[in-house]
Amino acid sequence: MLSLSTRKQFSCLSSYAIETISERNLKTIQPFFETLPTDPYLEGNYRFRRFSHFQITDRQLTQLPHAFFYQSKTYNRLLGNVKRDYEELSIALVQSEPFKQAVLTFFEFCRQCSPFREVGVHQIRIATHLNQSGNPAPEGIHHDGVDLVGILCIARQGVSGAETQLSVVKGAEPILRKVLNPGELLVFNDHQFFHYTTPILPIGNSGYRDVFVFTCPDIPFDSPA
Template identity: 45%
Template sequence: MQKLETATELEYAFLFTLRKVNSINPEGFKPFFINMPIDPYIKGNYRSRRLSRFTVSGNHLIKLPHGYLFQSKEYNPLVGDIKREFAELDDGLIELDIFTNLVLAFSDSCKLHPEAEIGVHQIRTICSADNLGNPAPEGIHQDGTDFIGIFSVNRDNIQGGETHLYTAKKENPVFSKVLNPGELLLVNDHDFFHFTTPIKPQYDTQGSRDVFVLTSPSLLS
């Protein structure tokens, strides 16, 4: 669990948790972030994305039929009220034990109902010397779900990408941290807004930030 150092952070300790998932070696995920489909709903071609939804049965995952992501403009002023469609996660990724471990870690940590639907968003954000990558182009926001998990897979040649949690949009963050590979941040979406700062390269070549974002309910229909 993230060490909480201030009185304000201690007040909210039960509403978010940062943990290292020791049963997962993020190296196994890396090949599946190469050549992902570009997110067509965001201008700039700097974000790639796949999305699937699951339920948990014991220690196994049940993949649910293809669906469409939908958020209202109340939660996503940039692309809200649009029925968005993304390619499913690669079958080879879903078959990995570490992928099952990731979804189970999210479900167990959030104490989800056994029939709860979980959306798994696979996201790569890239940047170059000429263009910043923006992991959260909609700004400080909530997703309109119950629980969110952000799992860091890889940070390659980047600066920035610090994740912040807020109790209100105009308040200072109560949590600020760069998520390192293998770390999972769990957040109650009803109580916090979240944001991740833009990324830029450390050196004069392309950089990338790879994460899984898990949501329950999945926001898919």
């Protein structure tokens, strides 16, 4: 049976989990989303993004050398087979304690479900205004090509939508529909579940949604060496 679980109850094959991280602590890192560069690989100028990857040893984060981000068309029909070169997360963010604790919270699940000790961190803002929706998953329902995925909501400001959905079979009725609130971390096995997040629309003139997407391993399996 597929079910929501706590970290202690989490099964890599038969459940997903939602952890709550202190929203007050996360507010200290929200300003780092204000300076995200535009994602140059997506039309519309509504996605802003950075990417870094880390090795975890004895609960210590070591930032790994800069790397391209690559997915084949097997996993991303929109931007598959494209080497994407994103700017690194800012040094001040990486060194902040709330950021480290968020990554380590996700890594506790990785230890259960993956032999890898590397975590990829995608820092993403999706923006919307009166004339344009913002699409967190323009590639549609998909796998990421990793063992484990975590989506941590940092902020929702002036938006509706962004319902995250998990499905066992592509095109089937989702087994989870959840609008993540600030401080909520959704973790799931990428082999077991397809995932998708619905577009956002502004409640007023404009709005945005800030998230970290964590993956283990850091780079999809089909990335070129």
